[in-house]
Amino acid sequence: MIDTHTHIYGPEFDIEGQAAGSLEGQCAAVDRAVAAGVELMMFANVDRESIEPIRKLHELRPDNTLISMGLHPTELKEDWKETIEEMMNLIAANPGLYKAVGEIGMDLYWEKESLPRQLEAFDIQLAKAEEFGLPVLIHSRDALAETLEVLSGHKGVKAVFHSFGGTEADVDAIRRVGDYYFGINGIVTFKNSGLKSVLPHIGIDRILTETDSPYLTPVPYRGKRNETALMPLVADAIADGMGLDIAEVRKATTENAKKFLNIQI
Numbered sequence: 001m002i003d004t005h006t007h008i009y010g011p012e013f014d015i016e017g018q019a020a021g022s023l024e025g026q027c028a029a030v031d032r033a034v035a036a037g038v039e040l041m042m043f044a045n046v047d048r049e050s051i052e053p054i055r056k057l058h059e060l061r062p063d064n065t066l067i068s069m070g071l072h073p074t075e076l077k078e079d080w081k082e083t084i085e086e087m088m089n090l091i092a093a094n095p096g097l098y099k100a101v102g103e104i105g106m107d108l109y110w111e112k113e114s115l116p117r118q119l120e121a122f123d124i125q126l127a128k129a130e131e132f133g134l135p136v137l138i139h140s141r142d143a144l145a146e147t148l149e150v151l152s153g154h155k156g157v158k159a160v161f162h163s164f165g166g167t168e169a170d171v172d173a174i175r176r177v178g179d180y181y182f183g184i185n186g187i188v189t190f191k192n193s194g195l196k197s198v199l200p201h202i203g204i205d206r207i208l209t210e211t212d213s214p215y216l217t218p219v220p221y222r223g224k225r226n227e228t229a230l231m232p233l234v235a236d237a238i239a240d241g242m243g244l245d246i247a248e249v250r251k252a253t254t255e256n257a258k259k260f261l262n263i264q265i
Helices: 024-035 048-060 080-093 112-132 144-151 168-177 195-202 228-242 246-261
Strands: 001-005 040-043 065-069 098-107 137-142 159-161 181-185 207-209
Touching: 001 207, 001 246, 024 159, 024 168, 040 048, 048 065, 048 080, 080 098, 080 112, 098 112, 098 144, 112 137, 112 195, 137 144, 137 246, 144 168, 144 181, 168 195, 181 195, 195 228, 207 228, 207 246, 228 246
Parallel strands: 001 040, 040 065, 065 098, 098 137, 137 159, 159 181, 181 207
Antiparallel strands: none
């Protein structure tokens, strides 16, 4: 299995007595995920502060981790243009290191006032993804129409709608713009989400598994910190929702992720 979107590099995974900058707890979280059957995990960048811990954790666990680079739509501070330029320069200066541009996109749940800034930042980063030939990890919350408006100007981009929790109508709207992937995480286990019934409309060939840990912890662990080691619960829920064998789901979503991220394992 491959977790295509996780934040287990963050301070939420510090352990008692951990030395500053050691990432001991984060390494342990990676090791637990591998023991649970997750062969590979993508660390999704969000801001300037996450660049260093992501890269360091990847260096500590290179065989089981991948890293991305991008500026999250809720992290567009006054110097956002300079930050994006720095991030894109890092991708250019380290060919092969960063496997995706992200987490980027639109968020009108937390950041309605910054809509013009978000539109421009998303457009700039999509253009760079096209230039680099890298796939994109899209964050879209309460902003599907706006996200698709910008995305429609970048037909050459391969993208995943991270943390998808929408309807069949949303799937259709997305597909009118492009043949994108859908990142499915713990939301699919939530009793009132309705996502399980949407999965057949997506189809197993366009589903990527993810956790978005430490967020969106799957049932029965809701209320606790999420981590990549819990991803088998997501795969189980996908299998249940689609009436497929769990082994088939694990194999198909792993192959999807390898294709999306242009990797071989």
